[in-house]
Amino acid sequence: MLDSSIILFSLFAGIVAILVTLAIEKFGGLVGGVLGTIPSTIIPAAAGVYLIDGQSGLLSSMSIVPLAMLVNGLFLGVWIILPKYISNYKNPLIITTIVSILTWAFFAFIALNIASFSQASDISSPMLGLVGLFCLALVAIFFNIKTRPSPKGDNKVPVLILSIRGVAAAIAIGTALVLAQIGQPLIAGLASAFPAIFLTSMVALWISQGITVPQGAAAPMMLGGASVAVYSLVVMWSIPSHGIVLGSTIAWFLSVGLWSVPAFLLLRKYRALSID
Secondary structure: OHHHHHHHHHHHHHHHHHHHHHHHHHHHHHHHHHHOOOOOOHHHHHHHHHHHHHHHHHHHHHHOHHHHHHHHHHHHHHHHHHHHHOOOOOOHHHHHHHHHHHHHHHHHHHHHHHHHHHHHOOOOHHHHHHHHHHHHHHHHHHHHHOOOOOOOOOOOOOHHHHHHHHHHHHHHHHHHHHHHHOOOHHHHHHHHOOOHHHHHHHHHHHHHHOOHHHHHHHHHHHHHHHHHHHHHHHHHHHHHHHOHHHHHHHHHHHHHHHHHHHHHHHHHHHHHHHHO
16 A cells, blocks of 8 residues: 555656646746746655654654755755856756755755754754745745846757656655655655756756756746745644645645745746836
């Protein structure tokens, strides 16, 4: 039962990952970046952890998600800042990819230690999550203050790249659920937020569209991705109170309504005023 659930949740995550790339390609970096990062792969991750490890596992794994999304924001920051400094190098895409992954690994290690310390210090899971969300919001606002071009893609993302993206996301969520199954909820929460979608989006869009499209999408993705942190906070309460299906639905609508839609509207208005 659990093994089949892990496979099912992983496949769902992979399909969603592909759809986000198509959203950015079709609607551009602003719409695709913010609305294309509404909670998706976190849904099967949270549901699977609860099914496997119960409420305590859910609270532990979801408490680190806002910190993990903060780390993902720093990961995306590399894609915004670094390319202009290495444009004359032979393989700027490869260099940016490696540096961004190393950046993620370094700060993910710090986030894991912070989460472990908070548990040892009896800091509540919601409090840790709220602190992570606050810091993530500050970083996202900082990177979105400067207006960057966010055009739609002119070329189709290759099917092979889309497939790789789906497989990467599926593996990330599958790994998270396996970690939950063996009693490592904190690491499971961190793994569930591994930037498989962000990484494959940046690489796929760079290859098919050039650097301008992924750079234009990175900052809005950072801001929109905070909705995943909001989802993780809400789902700590909603799934134990209302069950997996209804609880996941409540958390999704609240995270989108309280964060994704307002973030998109505010960012669109801010960019319109900046252009004027």
